[in-house]
Amino acid sequence: MLHFKNFQKSYYSNPIIQIDNLKLQKGIYWIKGVNGSGKSTLLKSIAGILDFKGDIILNEEISIKKHPVAFRSVVNFAEAEPIFPEFLTGMEMIKLFESAKKGSKEQSEGLIAIFKMHEYINERLGTYSSGMLKKLSLVLAFLGHPTLILLDEPLITLDTEALGILCQLTLDKHHEGISFILSSHQDLNQELFPQSSILMVENKTVIFPE
């Protein structure tokens, strides 16, 4: 599903993370690592937000470097602590992503209903709490026709009900063929995602734990 080839991300010539050759099959992956290990940097690089050396290839044909538009059409991302323009409403933000990711009105409305956001979706984002912003970022991540969804620290700031909704939605979408990479600095609760695999970010690289 995802192939890292000579991947290297540095800040000011200081290497943060390096993956020489790693292939991930379809599935749900938890990326674990301590604060500052490079989890968010890795997810942002896969999402096409940060530049890096090397290449990442999706489904053995779509390279982020050679096919940047096609790659970004099918890889979605939700930030750990999303920041959006405060003057926009939640619905305006959804419309922006719906248009760019080729989603549909029905899909957007379905996701708004699943996350129970009807009451405030037309309010300006400056009035949203951190939990409401998090839900919005999750809705944006599910819009369109992704084959891979990256969720950075998806469990933080969500209430118990929203957490249950997210887990169920993730499992449903996984059964439809969508892969997930989720990051967390906490231990994985196996009950949430029974079939998931763990990846560790340590010593500036990514490994499967033994």
Place this chain on the structure above:
Amino acid sequence: MNFALLKVLDQTFVKAFYRNHSGLLLFFFIAIFSYFFFIKTAGDVTREMQVLYEIKLTLLLVTNPLMLAFIFLIWLIYTFKSWQFVAKQFLMEDQQFLFYSLGAISKSILFINWFLIQTRITLPIIVFGVFAIIIGIFNQQYITPLIIALILLLINSVSAVYYSFLSHQLINSKNFSPFLKLFKSWKKPFFSLFPYYILDQLKIALLLIKSFSIIIITGLFYYYSSFQKDLRLIEIAILMICTGHAFLIYHQKKFNDTFLILSKNLPYSRNQNYLFLLSSKLILLLPETFYLCIHFSILKALYLVLYSVSLMVVYSGILFAFGLDIKRYLFWVFGILIVFFLFIMFKIGYIGMLISLILSYVLFNRNYYKSTIISN
């Protein structure tokens, strides 16, 4: 005097104010003060005559009521800007501890502390005011210095009363610009987001910059009736106007880097993103474009609009190459001003336009995804 409180307020409001507005202040300092004191007059003007002109210009401050009214207007805008900033700081989550600590302090002590804080915030206009007072006294003009001193006292006192009032208010929800209500039902495509942000957060800056545009265009219209024949005059005017807009372009990059990071995950090609950037500049220059279309033939207007957009977009290109480094940015902006002025004087202004478009495209393409955000 509560020095501990003064220190906290100084850190929270004064330093943050100068940090946030350093670009605009530096720009006006260089653009206006350098004009007043360091401009070199063209032609055979002796050093003595030049000093005389500078003294006459400076004396206008204290002798011409219209000039004085204009300066007071600038001070008023500056004061409103500082009020807006302080009120906004109060609403930030990490500053809300102030409501608990300030609420317990007596009104008179609070007033004195806020008065001193506002004195520091308005330091640039106080320095300017003191300078005008000294000039007035030296020239036996006593009424104007008295008015200036009273205005300064009034500005700081009213500000202190307003801040004291804010200190005792309950935490309120965020207020949005009333302008946004006008465009509530409008679609907001990606490239239009920054103009909306200006209407929400940078209204005063927009007012100042557009006033600067109006002054330049009006001056050109009244003093150079031949400006439609010699394209160089309007090219120079556009160069000045775009230099004024450099402040907004800086904030556009800041806005994109802060609020639209996720947009880099959207499936738009670099060329599309470059077109979005050009479109946003065109929106910013809508009033100037309207003026050009009225006063020039379609071809000339088209060239002039493209000329102005090319300048604006090259400022963005510089920011993509060097990041939000204000000193480097201003160095390049004023460098471009000087070089492009020479191009215009030698009647090759279009070369500047071509250079801008090519340079901005190359810088944008090379650096669009090269970000320096560190977050783990």
